Amino acid sequence: MEFNESEFLVETEVPQDELIISRTDLNGNITYANETFCEISGYTEAELVGKAHSIVRHPDMPKAAFSDLWSTIKNKKQWIGVVKNLRKDKGFYWVEAIVSGVYKNGELVEYKSLRTPISYEKKLEYQRLYDKMRAENGEKIRKIIYE
Ligand SMILES: Cc1cc2nc3c(=O)[nH]c(=O)nc-3n(C[C@H](O)[C@H](O)[C@H](O)COP(=O)(O)O)c2cc1C
Numbered sequence: 001m002e003f004n005e006s007e008f009l010v011e012t013e014v015p016q017d018e019l020i021i022s023r024t025d026l027n028g029n030i031t032y033a034n035e036t037f038c039e040i041s042g043y044t045e046a047e048l049v050g051k052a053h054s055i056v057r058h059p060d061m062p063k064a065a066f067s068d069l070w071s072t073i074k075n076k077k078q079w080i081g082v083v084k085n086l087r088k089d090k091g092f093y094w095v096e097a098i099v100s101g102v103y104k105n106g107e108l109v110e111y112k113s114l115r116t117p118i119s120y121e122k123k124l125e126y127q128r129l130y131d132k133m134r135a136e137n138g139e140k141i142r143k144i145i146y147e
Contacts, residue, residue: 010091014117042088058086062133
């Protein structure tokens, strides 16, 4: 499929009154995605379950954000951060994500994430921050893989 740059500029607004929810196994493979997650990301549940959560990784996200996420949740702490995600159609959506472990009888069995919308000002702030982080770490500004 062919995409042009302008398609990367289309934003999907996350509704105020809904939560985007997913769970993953300990390796970050999706085990559950709610209806709102499917609607906002443009995937069906069947397309998401079993896939690595990086299926919605946007090329604008710096690597450091995810290494921080993983070290935090592996340390049994809750990670709260701003994430720009990639839709199936290559559009994007911004969220604040709360990611943490799911425990059964004190044992870590899965991870879960709840996401809510952020303000326009916060999107701008984080776009600038993440652009700066990628530039400082020599990460590409746009890395888009077409399939
Ligand atoms: C519960 C949970 C939710 C996650 N949600 C997202 C997400 O919404 N977007 C995203 O890009 N990565 C998310 N990740 C992080 C991915 O697992 C992955 O680390 C990230 O996309 C970077 O991809 P990479 O590790 O292949 O570089 C999540 C991880 C967990 C454990």
